Amino acid sequence: MAYKLNKITIRTDNSKEGINNIGDIWNDITSGKLPIIFDSEHIFQQGISPISKYSNYSSDENGDYDLTIMAVTADFFQKMDDKVSKGSYKKYDEKDENGEIGVCTRKAWEKVWSEQKSGDIHRTFTADFESTVPGEYTKDGKVHCYLYVAIQ
Template sequence: MSYLLKEITMRTNNTVEGIQKIEELWQDVNSGKLPLLFDSKGLFSQGIFPISRYSNYESDENGEYDFSILGVNTEFFQELELRVKEGKYKKYEFLGDSIETCTKNAWEEVWKEQKEKTIERAYGIDYESTVPAEYSKDGKVHCYLYIAIDKNSSKVQI
């Protein structure tokens, strides 16, 4: 019997230790140790893409939150784009040479806009999708953030 996980969740924060826990979880997913992209027999799941979900915020980016890695399909991304058009999410797109740098720059832009009061986050459910350079057409890392900005979207989960 083989099985495939649909999501993996842990409680963490944005401290150095918390970010390290996130990186370790991603390593376990990418290696197949946790069968999200590969089933328990090590077979790759076609049409499944990994995405991060940030939810159940204790307060703001300084508090605890649930970090999940989900295996989603293309319809999930279409639904996210619809939420952007509806004004419930703001989409951020960044390019970089490494996943770490690209992701860090994307989140720093969100926090900068919060500080400047350009956006008001709902601290509901946020998503992050990163495309490694080896899978992109231009050889760059692509990072996409979908940040909930509508207070009502905090209860909306895709």
């Protein structure tokens, strides 16, 4: 009998070890070891996208937080865009011409941290969401990082 996970959560931080742990869990998901985008029999699950949810912050981006990787359907992104239009979230769309997901993700988060530091945004540190999309799945052929950050 095949099974799949809807989500998995770890407690981590932005230290080098924490970032390595995040990379390890993503490798387990993309390889099918953790059946979120594949089921337990390694069959790809159509119509779902894996996203990262950052929540339960102990303080801010410098403290511990929960990272939940979960499977969502396309309507999730419409709901998030609705929250952006209502002003409770800000959306970032960064891309990398060379197809490097890590570079793309880092660019998005650095933009958030820069806007925080300058006072352009005020984060709530409640729940933030990130979706990185490899170039082979995008219309322009470039890697994208879509980041939804909760703001006041």
